[in-house]
Amino acid sequence: MTVLTENVNVEEQAKLAKKAAKTLAVLTTEEKNEALLKLADVLDEEYESILAANEEDLKNGRQQGFDAAFIDRLTLTKERVEEFAQGLRDVAKLDDPTGIVNSDWTLENGLNVQQVTVPLGVIGMIYEARPNVTVDATGLALKSGNAIVLKGGSSAITSNQAIVEVIHRGLEQTKIPKDAVQFIASTHREATQQLFTMKEHIDVLIPRGGGSLIKAVVNNATVPVLETGVGNCHLYVDAEADVQKALAILVNAKTDRPAVCNAIETVIIHQDWLAENKAELTETLKENDISVHGDSTVVELIPNSVPAEETDWADEYLSKDIAIKTVADVAEAIQHIEDYGTKHSESIVTENEKTAETFMKLVDAAALYHNASTRFTDGSALGFGSEIGISTQKLHARGPMGLPALTTVKYLMQGNGQVR
Amino acid sequence: MTVLTENVNVEEQAKLAKKAAKTLAVLTTEEKNEALLKLADVLDEEYESILAANEEDLKNGRQQGFDAAFIDRLTLTKERVEEFAQGLRDVAKLDDPTGIVNSDWTLENGLNVQQVTVPLGVIGMIYEARPNVTVDATGLALKSGNAIVLKGGSSAITSNQAIVEVIHRGLEQTKIPKDAVQFIASTHREATQQLFTMKEHIDVLIPRGGGSLIKAVVNNATVPVLETGVGNCHLYVDAEADVQKALAILVNAKTDRPAVCNAIETVIIHQDWLAENKAELTETLKENDISVHGDSTVVELIPNSVPAEETDWADEYLSKDIAIKTVADVAEAIQHIEDYGTKHSESIVTENEKTAETFMKLVDAAALYHNASTRFTDGSALGFGSEIGISTQKLHARGPMGLPALTTVKYLMQGNGQVR
Numbered sequence: 001m002t003v004l005t006e007n008v009n010v011e012e013q014a015k016l017a018k019k020a021a022k023t024l025a026v027l028t029t030e031e032k033n034e035a036l037l038k039l040a041d042v043l044d045e046e047y048e049s050i051l052a053a054n055e056e057d058l059k060n061g062r063q064q065g066f067d068a069a070f071i072d073r074l075t076l077t078k079e080r081v082e083e084f085a086q087g088l089r090d091v092a093k094l095d096d097p098t099g100i101v102n103s104d105w106t107l108e109n110g111l112n113v114q115q116v117t118v119p120l121g122v123i124g125m126i127y128e129a130r131p132n133v134t135v136d137a138t139g140l141a142l143k144s145g146n147a148i149v150l151k152g153g154s155s156a157i158t159s160n161q162a163i164v165e166v167i168h169r170g171l172e173q174t175k176i177p178k179d180a181v182q183f184i185a186s187t188h189r190e191a192t193q194q195l196f197t198m199k200e201h202i203d204v205l206i207p208r209g210g211g212s213l214i215k216a217v218v219n220n221a222t223v224p225v226l227e228t229g230v231g232n233c234h235l236y237v238d239a240e241a242d243v244q245k246a247l248a249i250l251v252n253a254k255t256d257r258p259a260v261c262n263a264i265e266t267v268i269i270h271q272d273w274l275a276e277n278k279a280e281l282t283e284t285l286k287e288n289d290i291s292v293h294g295d296s297t298v299v300e301l302i303p304n305s306v307p308a309e310e311t312d313w314a315d316e317y318l319s320k321d322i323a324i325k326t327v328a329d330v331a332e333a334i335q336h337i338e339d340y341g342t343k344h345s346e347s348i349v350t351e352n353e354k355t356a357e358t359f360m361k362l363v364d365a366a367a368l369y370h371n372a373s374t375r376f377t378d379g380s381a382l383g384f385g386s387e388i389g390i391s392t393q394k395l396h397a398r399g400p401m402g403l404p405a406l407t408t409v410k411y412l413m414q415g416n417g418q419v420r
Numbered sequence: 421m422t423v424l425t426e427n428v429n430v431e432e433q434a435k436l437a438k439k440a441a442k443t444l445a446v447l448t449t450e451e452k453n454e455a456l457l458k459l460a461d462v463l464d465e466e467y468e469s470i471l472a473a474n475e476e477d478l479k480n481g482r483q484q485g486f487d488a489a490f491i492d493r494l495t496l497t498k499e500r501v502e503e504f505a506q507g508l509r510d511v512a513k514l515d516d517p518t519g520i521v522n523s524d525w526t527l528e529n530g531l532n533v534q535q536v537t538v539p540l541g542v543i544g545m546i547y548e549a550r551p552n553v554t555v556d557a558t559g560l561a562l563k564s565g566n567a568i569v570l571k572g573g574s575s576a577i578t579s580n581q582a583i584v585e586v587i588h589r590g591l592e593q594t595k596i597p598k599d600a601v602q603f604i605a606s607t608h609r610e611a612t613q614q615l616f617t618m619k620e621h622i623d624v625l626i627p628r629g630g631g632s633l634i635k636a637v638v639n640n641a642t643v644p645v646l647e648t649g650v651g652n653c654h655l656y657v658d659a660e661a662d663v664q665k666a667l668a669i670l671v672n673a674k675t676d677r678p679a680v681c682n683a684i685e686t687v688i689i690h691q692d693w694l695a696e697n698k699a700e701l702t703e704t705l706k707e708n709d710i711s712v713h714g715d716s717t718v719v720e721l722i723p724n725s726v727p728a729e730e731t732d733w734a735d736e737y738l739s740k741d742i743a744i745k746t747v748a749d750v751a752e753a754i755q756h757i758e759d760y761g762t763k764h765s766e767s768i769v770t771e772n773e774k775t776a777e778t779f780m781k782l783v784d785a786a787a788l789y790h791n792a793s794t795r796f797t798d799g800s801a802l803g804f805g806s807e808i809g810i811s812t813q814k815l816h817a818r819g820p821m822g823l824p825a826l827t828t829v830k831y832l833m834q835g836n837g838q839v840r
Contacts (some may be wrong), residue, residue, distance in 0.1 A: 015688030024780055093525065105803070111792055113802060120814050170696065203814055222639050224815045245837035252839030271629055361446055372531055376569055381840065382524070382533060382831075394540055394623055394828035395644045395816040408814035411802075415792025417665035419672030420801065 010194040013182040014149055015199035016338075017122045020179035021147035025119050027175055028094040032143055035174035036092040040085035042170035043135070043163075047081040053162030054131070061155055069259070073129050074105035074156055084135040084163075087386060091139040094385045097403040098145045112414040117407045119145030121203040124195045128153040128209030134163045136350060138181055140388050147180040151195060153209070154187040161185050197365060198223040208389050211316070226396065228389030228403065231261030232316055233374045236333040236359065236373035238350035239270040243277055245371055246349040247284045252373040253347065255288050259318045261390060262345050262377040266313060266323040268333045274301060274326055285322075294324040313340045330355050334362050341365060345374035345391050366392060366399035423817030430614040433602040434569055434621035437542045442566035442601035442624050445539050449516040452563055453592035456512040460505035460674060463555070463583075464591035473516075473582030475550070481575055495574055504555040504583075507806060511559040514805045517823040518565045532834040533694040537827045539565030541623035544615045546637060554583045558601055560808050564826035567600040569622060571615060573629070574607040581605055603829055616641040624722040628809050631736070646816065646825065648809030650763035651681030652736055653794045656753040656779065658770035659690040663697055665791055667704045667771040672768065672793040675708050679738045681810060682765050682797040686743040688753045694721060705742075705782070714744040733760045750775050751767055754782050761785060763812050765794040786812060786819040 001166045027270075043050075053161050054076040061071055100117040107113065123146050134150055141148035152160040164183040171178040172222055195202060196217065204224050207217040211230045218225055237246045253264040274281070278301045286290060287303070292298065292305035292313040299305050305324070312323040313336075327333045328346075337346055347369035348359040356370040367377040377400060379387025384402035391397045397405035463470075474496040481491055505531050520537040527533065538718075543566050547553045556571055561568035566617050572580040584603040614643040615622060616637065624644050627637040631650045638645050655673055657666045673684040682817055694701070698721045705712060705722070712718065712725035713732040725744070732743040733756075747753045750768075767789035768779040776790040787797040797820060799807025804822035811817045817825035 022782065042711050107796075107803070108803075111796060113796075113821075144817040220640050224813060226815070242837070248837055248839055256840055263513070265655055288831060360830075362442065365830070367831040367833065369833045370835060372833050372838040373840055375840040376527075376531060376533075376833060376838070377831070381527075385525070393644060395646070398829050399535075409818050410780075411787040411797070411819050413787065413789045413792050414788060417662070417668060418792040418796070419668055420676055 008184055008186045008191060010090075010184055010191050010233070011198065011201070012194070013184060014122065014124075014198050016179040017147040017149050017182045018201045020177040021119070021121050021241075022146060024180050025098075025121075025145045027145070029099075031175040033092040035171065035176045036139060036143060037252055037303060038168040038174050038390050039139075039167055040088040040092075042166055042173075043081055043085040046166045046169070047078055050081055050166060051076055051160065053076065054159040056158040057156055066155070069320065069369065073159045074131070074159070076131060076159060080132070084132060087132075087136055088139045091143050091386055092191070092404060094143065096143065097325070102409065105252045107128055107341045108416050110416065111418045114412045115409050116412055117404075120406055121406050122147045122149060122201060123406065124149045124151070124198070124202040124205040124223065126151045126192055126195065126205060126209075126213065127351075128213060129156055131156045131159040131163060133208060134160045136386060138167060140386055140403060140406060142176060142180065146406055147182070149182045149184065149195065150394070151184040151192050157187060159186065174395045193220065199223050200249060203273050204262055206389055212272070224345075226389065226391055226401065227393040228342075228401075229261045229314065230342045230392060231263070231390075232266070232314070232340060232342045233262060233345045234266045234268055234333075234341060234347070235264045235339075235374070236268045236330070236348045237270060237273055238348060238352065238355055238407045239272045240352040240355065241270070241273055241349040242351055242373060243280060246273075247280065247369070249349055249373045251284060251288050253375055254290055254322055256375055261316075261317070263301075264322070264347070264374055264376050265316050266325060266336075266340070267320050268325050268327055268336055270333075271297065271326045274298070275361055278302065289320055289344075290365075291321045292324055293321060295326055297326040300326045311361060326404070333360065337365075338355050339362055342385050343394075344390065345369065345377040347372065347374050428604055428606045428611060430604055430606075430611050431618065433604060434542065434544075434615070434618050436599040437567040437569050437602045438621045441539070441541050444562070444600050445518075445541075445565045446568060447565070447608055449519075451595040452516070452565065453512040453726045455591065455596045456508045456559060456563060457592040458594050459511075459559075459587055460508040462586055462593075463501055463505040463508070466586045466589070467498055470501055470579065470582045470586060471496055471498065475580040476578040477576055481555040490549065490575075494551070494579070496551060496579060500552070504552060507552075507556055508559045511563050511806055514563065514823060516563065517827045522829065528578045530836065530840050531838045535829050536832055537824075538830050540826055542567045542569060542621060543568045543826065544571070544618070544622045544625040544643065545632065546571045546612060546627045546629075548633060549576055551576045551579040551583060551753065553628060554580045555587075556806060557808060560588060560806055560823060560826060562596060562600065564823050566604070569602045569604065569615065571604040571612050577605065577607060589734055592787070597779040598806070601609050606824065613640065614641060619643050635806075642821060644807075645819065646809065646811055647813040648689055648811055649681045649764075650684070650762045650812060651683070651810075652734070652760060652762045653682060653684045654686045654688055654757050654761060654767070655684045655794070656688045656750070656751075656766070656768045657690060657693055658750060658768060658772065658775055659692045660772040660775065661690070661693055661769040662771055662791075663700060666693075667700065669767065669769055669791070669793045671704060671708050673795055674710055674742055675740060676793075676795055678740050681736075682794050683738070684742070684767070685736050686745060686760070688745050688787050689757055690753075691717065691746045691748055694718070698722060709740055711741045712744055713741060715746055717722075717746040718744045720775055740828070750778055754779065757783055757785075763814075764810065765789065767792065767794050
């Protein structure tokens, strides 16, 4: 293990990435796939150095008193590293998103015009705890012909650096220049901030992590940002909702994995449905250890529920807590989602097709569900293969982002002297 | 004419636009087209009020000593207003970019997934002199189901306001709420700056105008920006360039319309070609009144050329001046373009296919030309219909942006109780 140093030169690393991106951009699909397979093999072979580094992070984490869930996310094992390697092999199998001719036409004057997909160039990845992002993002970047500058969270810095060292040793045996993967080995906030304005060298920033990280990047970056992930998702249970569907979806969307962005945080319930089904709802919530924060109607009808405050509507719990609001109609539900939603995933349960249609048309979000759990907003669940994040913005890419989100286009014009 | 007032409430206007966008988003294509045709008729009928307002702007402009070219761009006539109206009729004929099902598949569990195009929501348009943008941008926004907040330049404010008043009178006779078109009637810089951070109400900002306007928006906005237009475009004349093609393209790309963004500003010439063709080149430059700023080789070989300074390579002339640089090979040309280009349009003239391929592959720009003039980077020249601007960024849209650039997507999931 190299000893960590704060002597990093972020700009120099970004420049090296940009230079490497040029070489990478013109490699063939086969050359890129061979490199990914090689990286997978090297990860499998050298897992011990990664686990040793991870031990250091875990020791530091425990000393700093991180909770068990955090330590769990940070922990690597031989099996987890094997999963990283398998992830790279899976990416190698995906279609190359570059070099695709989207359109091809010839003007009357004979000028041929092609719109072709090309890599973005250099991706700046700013992320928190989980070391798997280091491998996943690198694999997706390289497959799409992009160089990547990685800035991971401090708590996983030793693990991340060990992973990148293994990747670098692997890249030395491939056509991809090792400079195409840059790791900013700094725990200083300034190192991250330098990436925000490096428009000359970095083509896009992708923040992955909590709301405050994402907000810091969006508000301060002049480099274009692909905004990902904060999901204050809602389930609306309509007056005409089927009881079994509503309860099954509520439980799944809340408890399957409460800490992920496509879990629901608020259930909006039509007052008539609640009045009729309060007993079954109460029973289901209790069985699944879901704690309720509700409006006054809810507090009155559901035992053990506590009054919801403004933050209950606005923030993600990422736990088995839920906010419940009652409404008089679908319009009120839609307005609540507009006031508090993060344009991620929103679901309606109803047997009334017209009400569902209104909801799907008027709610402004990446993914809208009728009678299904919000948990399907996920690249692998939808069959996209690996994903680089879930976009909650409207430009460039919306919803789960696979390899095509890491490309742009070029217009290529072939002429024989055409002038206008 | 209403008297202009600085009592504007930008936030209130943006809110009204957002509210109107919801009504607009669910109108049918026919309803939107009928509205555009109505607006065209009303512009034709009420052109006199627009010309009267324009007179005021022209009077102010002359008093402030604006040059003839500027006054020319600002001047409206009955014919120009008729062109605005015709532009709206042309937009009515274009395909509706919303409601298109890009993909439709069903997961194994029976969940149906559709990716459908939808309007962005509210577009913030920040632009300079030409009043035609007021009509063109409004037409494209409404056709794509978007509300628009217009912030035009001070020099055309009376004309722009008169145009919007006519548009409002027209909209009252249509299904589109008149609040869908908001005009910020302020000459204060603060009014523009308020738009920069209005993420709650505005989905995208599109700046159109000079480099400093665009830079101000890109550097200060937290609302996502569609960056348009600055074109420091290059023509590379290779050692193996055909003389007639090279000279014809040079003259066209420089002199056809020197003030537009797809005109060239620098010619990079292979030293061997220059040595061989300096007489013919000199003659062509002279015949076309092109003033040359060159490197030392150029100054030596081309009579009347003056030494180029750093700004000659970096800035747009937007006039019949040109910078000329000599290089030893295509790699040096590509490096110069990377150092000074704005990723807009770049052209190579060569009979060597391999050199052309290298250029097209390695130069990072929206449009790359082999043996043709850069002047074709234009929505109407390429057959896109009207354009909202030419994107020089890589995310969302690159090159000329037609109606599809004003849309995003939604994933619509139809289930019968699916959980994960």
